[in-house]
Amino acid sequence: MENGIRDSGARDDAALTLGGDAATVEAVAREILHAADGRVDSPEFVAAARDAWDNLPAPLRQEIRRFRRHSGPCGRLLIRGLPVGDESRPTPSTADSVQREASVAAAILLMVACGLGDPAAYLQEKSGALVQDVVPVPGREEFQGNAGSVLLSFHTENAFHEHRPDYVMLLCLRADHEGVAGTRTACVREVLDLLSPAARKTLSLPEFTTEAPPSFGAGSKGALHHPVLGGSWTDPDLRVDFAATRATTEEGVTALAELGALFEQVSTTSELLPGDLVIVDNHVTAHGRTAFTPRYDGRDRWLQRTFALTSLRRSRGQRPGDVYVLVE
Numbered sequence: 001m002e003n004g005i006r007d008s009g010a011r012d013d014a015a016l017t018l019g020g021d022a023a024t025v026e027a028v029a030r031e032i033l034h035a036a037d038g039r040v041d042s043p044e045f046v047a048a049a050r051d052a053w054d055n056l057p058a059p060l061r062q063e064i065r066r067f068r069r070h071s072g073p074c075g076r077l078l079i080r081g082l083p084v085g086d087e088s089r090p091t092p093s094t095a096d097s098v099q100r101e102a103s104v105a106a107a108i109l110l111m112v113a114c115g116l117g118d119p120a121a122y123l124q125e126k127s128g129a130l131v132q133d134v135v136p137v138p139g140r141e142e143f144q145g146n147a148g149s150v151l152l153s154f155h156t157e158n159a160f161h162e163h164r165p166d167y168v169m170l171l172c173l174r175a176d177h178e179g180v181a182g183t184r185t186a187c188v189r190e191v192l193d194l195l196s197p198a199a200r201k202t203l204s205l206p207e208f209t210t211e212a213p214p215s216f217g218a219g220s221k222g223a224l225h226h227p228v229l230g231g232s233w234t235d236p237d238l239r240v241d242f243a244a245t246r247a248t249t250e251e252g253v254t255a256l257a258e259l260g261a262l263f264e265q266v267s268t269t270s271e272l273l274p275g276d277l278v279i280v281d282n283h284v285t286a287h288g289r290t291a292f293t294p295r296y297d298g299r300d301r302w303l304q305r306t307f308a309l310t311s312l313r314r315s316r317g318q319r320p321g322d323v324y325v326l327v328e
Contacts, residue, residue, distance in 0.1 A: 014074050018081040021057040022275075026083035028055045029107035038102035040110070041130050045102065046119060046324060049110035056111060064115045067279065068167075068310070075187040075285030078270060079277040082108055084173050087274060090298030091174055095137045095147045098129030099304060105171055106131040109306040112277070116167050117310035121325050122158065124216045128325035134170065134303040136294035144243040145213055146305070149294050154186055154263050154286035155241035157307065160210040163315040163326060164239075165307035168280040168287065172272035176301035181292035182271045183278055186263035187285040188229065188238040194262050199255035203228040204236070207252045210245045228259065237283045272303070 018025065035048035053061070060079070067077045085104030099106045109131055113119035119130045126132040137147035144152060158164040170183060195203070206225045228245070229236040239245075242260055247253045269290060272278065280287050294300045309315065318326040 014072060014076055015078040015080060016060070016063045018057070018060065018079065021060060022081050022083050024057050025060065025108065026085075026104060028052050029083070029085075029104045029111070031055075032107055033102040033104070035102070040100055040102055040106050041128075041324075043323065046110060046114070046130070049107060049119075050114040052107070053111045053114045056115075061115060064112060064279070067281075068116050071281035071284060073187065073189050074185065074268060075189065075281035075283075076185045076268070076287075077279040079279070080273075080275065082171065082275045082277055084171070084274050087174065091300045091302040092133050092135050093137060093296060093298075093300070095140060096126060097133035097135060098126050099131035099133065100129060105173055105304055108277075109169055109171055109304060112169060112279070113167075113306050113308040116279070116308040118308065118312045119324055120163075120165065120307050120309045120312070120315070122161070122216070123325050123327045124212075125158075130306060130324060132305045134305050136292075136296070136300050138294075138296050141294075149181075149292055151291045152289040153242040154184065154260070154267075154288045155243065156238055156286050157280075157282050158213070159239045159241040159245065160212045161326075163309070163318065165282045166310045167308040168282050169277060169306045169308065170272070170280075171277045171304045171306075172274055172302075173304060174299065174302040175271065175273055176292045177295060177299065178292065179271055180290065181301050182269035182290040184267050184269045184288040184290060185278075185280060185285050186267040186287075187281075188236060189284055190266040191259065191262040192236070194265075196258065198251070199258045200229070202249075202251045202255040203259060204230070204233075205252075207248045208240075208245055208256070209248065210239070210241055213241070213244060228256065235284075238286060240286060242286075 032048040036042040036044035134146040231237040
């Protein structure tokens with residue numbers, strides 16, 4: 001498979017299209033917009049989203065629950081046809097842009113996060129907002145992060161962090177002008193049998209380090225001496241960021257390059273349309289993005305992102321007051 005698989009939207013084995021259920025989803029989302037005075041980051045709004053989850057259409061809830069139990073061979077679920085509310089707003093253009101006020105899209109992201117576990121954020125990134133804008137920012141085109149527009153290399157989200165997200169959700173509010181920006185995913189389950197025995201053994205050793213991404217700012221601590229493949233030998237967890245993970249041995253350099261080449265071979269690329277939501281299992285699947293050319297005219301590509309943790313308890317020591325934001 002040269003340059004991976006490209007999903008044009010005609011068919012996707014890991015996709016659910018809502019169809020007529022979209023109206024129900026929008027109605028449920030609108031019912032909670034005034035909860036907690038529309039303050040998305042408040043525990044009261046999250047509580048309303050958690051209760052509202054039960055009112056979403058059964059096929060949507062069932063598919064998400066199945067995905068949570070086992071994310072399948074590609075570790076990715078694409079939900080098409082979600083309502084996104086008002087599309088007239090201009091695309092934000094600053095690196096710190098977030099969604100603090102209630103919207104249909106934000107309500108949907110938090111309801112789905114509650115279906116997967118609990119929403120979570122990191123204080124050092126986007127000021128700890130639960131719903132974050134992923135938009136191109138002028139002057140940061142080469143940035144390896146959510147503000148850039150060059151090819152974004154494969155990575156598991158916050159690979160450096162002890163409590164990295166279990167799931168990453170990306171909801172498209174607006175596509176790029178040319179429709180060429182593609183969300184890329186590659187799952188370790190797809191390459192496990194393709195790895196050479198030497199590479200697989202090396203990737204399972206704690207001979208790699210990962211630095212915090214630039215979006216976390218200076219002074220963040222990196223995760224030292226971790227394996228790229230950990231946990232179960234037959235279904236390992238993945239921890240890697242090809243822009244920030246470094247091998248400490250020559251064997252590690254070779255193994256990391258082999259893994260990256262295989263990811264390129266098996267990768268899936270989806271050009272997201274408004275209302276498309278990608279859920280990524282951050283323990284087995286890396287994601288990235290193809291390059292695109294922003295115009296900075298208020299109509300650029302606009303995604304919103306939310307993280308989910310399946311167990312808040314594990315990070316309790318980093319969440320003073322038992323809120324949803326990790327402070328370290």
